[in-house]
Amino acid sequence: MAKNDVKVLGAWPSPYVMRPRIALNIKSVNYEFLEETFGSKSELLLQSNPVHKKIPVLIHGDKPICESMIIVEYIDEVWTSGPSILPSDPYDRAIQRFWAAYVDEKWFAAMRGLRSAQGEERKAFLDQVTEGLALLEEAFGKCSKGKAFFGGDRIGLLDIAFGSFLGWLKVTEKVNGVKLLDEAKTPGLVKWAERFCADAAVKNVMPETEKLLEFSKVLAAKMKGAPPPKN
Amino acid sequence: MAELKLFRTWSSPFALRVVWALNLKGIQYDTIFEDLSNKSSLLLQYNPIYKKVPVLVHNGKPLVESLLILEYIDETWKQTPLLPEDPSERATARFWAKFGDDKVMLSVWNVFIKQGKDQEEAIVTAQENLGFIERQLSGKKFFNGETIGFVDLAFGWLANLLSIWEEICGVTLIDHEKFPMLSEWIQNFAGAPIIKESWPPRDKLITKNQALLEVYTSKEAPK
Numbered sequence: 176m177a178k179n180d181v182k183v184l185g186a187w188p189s190p191y192v193m194r195p196r197i198a199l200n201i202k203s204v205n206y207e208f209l210e211e212t213f214g215s216k217s218e219l220l221l222q223s224n225p226v227h228k229k230i231p232v233l234i235h236g237d238k239p240i241c242e243s244m245i246i247v248e249y250i251d252e253v254w255t256s257g258p259s260i261l262p263s264d265p266y267d268r269a270i271q272r273f274w275a276a277y278v279d280e281k282w283f284a285a286m287r288g289l290r291s292a293q294g295e296e297r298k299a300f301l302d303q304v305t306e307g308l309a310l311l312e313e314a315f316g317k318c319s320k321g322k323a324f325f326g327g328d329r330i331g332l333l334d335i336a337f338g339s340f341l342g343w344l345k346v347t348e349k350v351n352g353v354k355l356l357d358e359a360k361t362p363g364l365v366k367w368a369e370r371f372c373a374d375a376a377v378k379n380v381m382p383e384t385e386k387l388l389e390f391s392k393v394l395a396a397k398m399k400g401a402p403p404p405k406n
Numbered sequence: 407m408a409e410l411k412l413f414r415t416w417s418s419p420f421a422l423r424v425v426w427a428l429n430l431k432g433i434q435y436d437t438i439f440e441d442l443s444n445k446s447s448l449l450l451q452y453n454p455i456y457k458k459v460p461v462l463v464h465n466g467k468p469l470v471e472s473l474l475i476l477e478y479i480d481e482t483w484k485q486t487p488l489l490p491e492d493p494s495e496r497a498t499a500r501f502w503a504k505f506g507d508d509k510v511m512l513s514v515w516n517v518f519i520k521q522g523k524d525q526e527e528a529i530v531t532a533q534e535n536l537g538f539i540e541r542q543l544s545g546k547k548f549f550n551g552e553t554i555g556f557v558d559l560a561f562g563w564l565a566n567l568l569s570i571w572e573e574i575c576g577v578t579l580i581d582h583e584k585f586p587m588l589s590e591w592i593q594n595f596a597g598a599p600i601i602k603e604s605w606p607p608r609d610k611l612i613t614k615n616q617a618l619l620e621v622y623t624s625k626e627a628p629k
Contacts, residue, residue: 226505226538235494238494240494240497240501241501242500242501242504245497245500245501245504246497248496248497248500249493249494249496249497252493252496253493265478265481265482266464266467266469266478268477268478268481269469269474269475269477269478272474272477273470273471273474276471276474277455281455310455
């Protein structure tokens with residue numbers, strides 16, 4: 176497959192953009208990474224994702240595919256000769272998809288809330304984040320069945336969904352002076368996180384924590400300068 | 407014989423998606439009606455995180471979240487497929503269903519609970535979103551083509567709840583001129599045999615939604 180047949184529109188700090196890149200790496204598919212400039216949206220992005228105008232977008236041939244987890248499932252369904260990202264059993268697939276949606280809709284929403292919250296509100300978000308991690312620790316036990324990843328011996332859908340947030344999790348720990356993944360409370364996840372970040376499909380697309388920390392300061396400054404969001 | 411139970415309420419549009427999927431595929435199941443003001447211990451056991459309906463229990467194993475349940479049903483029972491086979495068409499179907507739940511539903515609801523200038527703005531946003539959906543239909547009878555599929559079931563609430571909200575509030579959101587294809591889709595979907603026979607009683611839905619709209623509209627009212 177020619178390299179320019181597969182393109183990923185994205186940006187290095189985005190956990191959502193990491194997801195299709197990890198999936199393509201698992202399948203050993205070469206792709207061109209087109210980086211968006213922070214603060215502006217390219218013509219190509221606006222054309223390929225007119226509904227949301229957001230990254231990531233996978234462009235396969237001339238077809239744009241949008242929404243990170245939808246892209247991951249697409250990659251799994253197209254490149255069938257590589258290792259499978261989703262399990263074959265329908266119930267196991269449902270469980271992986273359930274937790275991936277939970278991570279996006281509930282857990283990371285609380286993480287985002289933590290970013291700008293103060294006082295009591297901050298404590299509430301922190302509690303939600305910690306409770307979520309306890310649930311994910313339990314899910315890890317059930318899904319991995321003693322193996323290395325949520326997907327078993329190899330990285331799967333839920334590993335990709337949750338693991339892509341590890342960079343931002345480490346930044347949040349530093350900024351807030353808290354330990355979110357903890358040997359005492361979430362031992363399974365602590366070891367899983369190390370294995371995930373070291374995996375060949377992940378290593379080169381997971382941003383360094385220091386770089387992400389610097390970026391988070393730029394992001395925070397931009398958000399302070401932006402007009403208050405409409406409710 | 408496989409054991410299949412569906413936990414639902416009489417009115418939940420999300421649970422209806424599962425009812426339609428099972429009925430379209432001719433699958434037998436038992437129904438347990440829940441009263442959400444007094445949730446059964448079984449429901450709380452099967453859906454401890456969200457505590458919501460629908461829950462589908464297959465051979466003792468619970469499945470939650472309506473669109474995920476639809477995918478499970480489609481993968482387990484292969485007759486009358488809901489999703490297309492081609493990966494890019496599947497990705498497209500999943501995209502629109504997600505757009506419906508993440509953006510369209512709330513933007514439409516906002517039209518009916520807001521007032522004055524806020525309502526005018528809400529109408530603009532909702533109609534922008536509906537415009538995307540209208541263009542997706544582009545001359546097809548259903549989002550899935552000639553037969554009902556995943557995206558049709560995901561948008562089923564538009565073919566029923568919307569007209570109820572429009573009637574209660576006296577606001578027309580989907581008019582035939584601006585949205586000719588969506589208007590026709592609504593007729594086709596609402597009148598399809600398997601779908602038609604499962605609509606909850608309209609008068610009960612009107613009463614319930616009238617009360618719901620009153621609560622939310624008063625929350626939105628300027629203080």
